[in-house]
Amino acid sequence: MNLILVAVISLGAIGLIAAVILFVASKKFAVYEDPRIAQVAEVLPQANCGGCGYPGCSGFAAACVKAGSLEGKLCPVGGQPTMEKVAGILGLEATASEPKVAVVRCNGTCANRPKLTQYDGVRSCVVANSTYGGETGCTFGCLGCGDCVSACQFDAIHMNPETGLPEVDESKCTACGACSKACPRNIIEIRPKGKNNRRVYVQCVNKDKGAVARKACTAACIGCGKCVKVCPFEAITLENNLAYIDPAKCKSCRKCETECPQNAIIAVNFPPRKAKPADAAPAAQAASAAPKAAQPVAEPKKETVEVKAAEAPKEAPKTEA
CATH class of the missing domain: 1.10.15 (3-methyladenine DNA Glycosylase II; Chain A, domain 3)
Structure with a gap:
């Protein structure tokens, strides 16, 4: 009985000493948190x-x-x-921040970028990117496995089965950047939404030379530099055969869009362009050249022409010899 009492007292003393040590340590090494x-x-x-x-x-x-x-x-x-x-x-001031949205910088649809091989493996962009160059001739474009879709917590991005590319729902996108981080080829960029939700950007990330890029994708940027020359605000730079539009400098004049021979520059949420007078002239000529049979033709008025009978020639008067 004495042994049991000694054990209980010993354990109690040890516990008490340990508690005191922990209390002192917690006070001495406590980290203050606001x-x-x-x-x-x-x-x-x-x-x-x-x-x-x-x-x-x-x-x-x-x-x-x-x-x-x-x-x-x-x-x-x-x-x-x-x-x-x-x-x-x-007790601070909340500074207004420009809203942003995720932008898919690849236009390598099934029509623009035909498949050359078929991938039969784990449906993951990270795995596909590390094992081979992709199913098409472009080694920079979207792989189409949907890692960005899985990374999005807000159901704001989905794969389009017709184009094979991800599409962003602007009403749901929070610009958290999860899809951008999940993409191994960095084709998704977080850009400002722009004034009136309008923005202009290069929808390509191919850094190959012009002939190689065009062969791989009909909508690829070929690095011709025409957009750089026409931009009045110096918002476009050309590096590694690829044009890039700085959203901070771009004024959405859209001159670069019409100058691009590959249609690789995209203008989002802009109204349709008005037809130029030069474009209206051929349309007028085409309308005038249309067959006139479709238009009702007025019947010509019938005019009555009176024809007088020719008078017989009068006989010359006979003269007597």
């Missing part, structure tokens, strides 16, 4: 998508509290309303 971090984290959507540039919503909340300014910070999922709530908690 309570506002938890408050900011509560108003965030908790998507943990990483689109803000920080590891999750808690990391973004800590960065907002420690920074002392919300300039350059944006929660892509919550948008401006969420940032206004964050600003209200921290």
Whole structure:
């Protein structure tokens, strides 16, 4: 009985000493956390998508509290309303940020980029990109396995079975960048939506020389540089046989779009162009050259012509010899 009592007392003493040590250690090595971090984290959507540039919503909340300014910070999922709530908690001003959207910079549809081989393996763009060049002659374009679709948490991107390319639903896209990170060929770019949701960009990432790129895809950028020369705002640069439009400098004049011989420059959400006078003249000529049989023809008026009978020649008067 004494042995049991000694054991119980010994264990109790050890536990008490350990508790005291842990208490002292917790007080001495305690890390202070601003309570506002938890408050900011509560108003965030908790998507943990990483689109803000920080590891999750808690990391973004800590960065907002420690920074002392919300300039350059944006929660892509919550948008401006969420940032206004964050600003209200921290007593700061929520700077307006330009909304962005994911853009697929590849126009290698089944018609523009015919398949040369057939991939029979794991349906993953990462695996396909690391094992071979793809089913087409373009080694830069979309592989079509849908890694971007799987990475999107907001059901904002889907594969089009007719074109074989991903399509972004602008109404659902939060510009979190998950699809861009999932693409091994970097064909998805997060770009500003632009004024009135209009934007111009080069829908190609092929860096091959012109002849090689055109052979692989009929809509590929061939690096001719015509768009660079025609741009009045110096918004287009040409590097590694590929043109790129800087969204910060582009004024959406669309001169580059009409100058591109490959139609590789895309203008989104713009109204249709008005027909030029030079284009209207051939149309008028074509209309005038149409067969006139289709138009009702007025019957010619019948005119009555009176023809007088020719009078017989009068006989000459006879003279007597």
